[in-house]
Amino acid sequence: MGLRKILTDKEPALHKVCKPVTAFDSKLHKLLDDMRETLIDSNGVGLAAPQVGILRRVVLVDVGDEILELVNPTLLETDGEQMGAEGCLSVPGKYGLVLRPYWAKVRAQDRYGDWYEAEGEELIARCFCHELDHLDGIIYTEVMERFLTEEELEAD
Numbered sequence: 001m002g003l004r005k006i007l008t009d010k011e012p013a014l015h016k017v018c019k020p021v022t023a024f025d026s027k028l029h030k031l032l033d034d035m036r037e038t039l040i041d042s043n044g045v046g047l048a049a050p051q052v053g054i055l056r057r058v059v060l061v062d063v064g065d066e067i068l069e070l071v072n073p074t075l076l077e078t079d080g081e082q083m084g085a086e087g088c089l090s091v092p093g094k095y096g097l098v099l100r101p102y103w104a105k106v107r108a109q110d111r112y113g114d115w116y117e118a119e120g121e122e123l124i125a126r127c128f129c130h131e132l133d134h135l136d137g138i139i140y141t142e143v144m145e146r147f148l149t150e151e152e153l154e155a156d
Ligand SMILES: [Zn+2]
Pocket: 087, 088, 089, 090, 130, 131, 134
């Protein structure tokens, strides 16, 4: 089975800096395939390798028409800002208010090691930033303004 267990933010793995990927081999491809299955199964927008206990710089981001595989991603450029609700599969049932750039452009390698760039606004920009933070051991609850209240969540 390709489904991997999603760790919560109580696990030490979620708070460590991840190492770059150096081997674009079948092991990486299996990880990416499993992460894709896990992301789809959990109805998330993004998933980072440390969330499944792998301390490597790998994230997936659902950009709408496809799920991007970002290996060794870096933030190239951002523009504007947005304050909005953000959640995380590793912090189940909670949402916080987080300030993020409105637009973001990233550079990453694909599963074969080829570099490419991707950009997005609103939710996609938010997701790029959120997932890249995971690779440095940062959970959104460490950078948020505050948690949303039950009343605010119900109003949505
Ligand atoms: Zn997350």
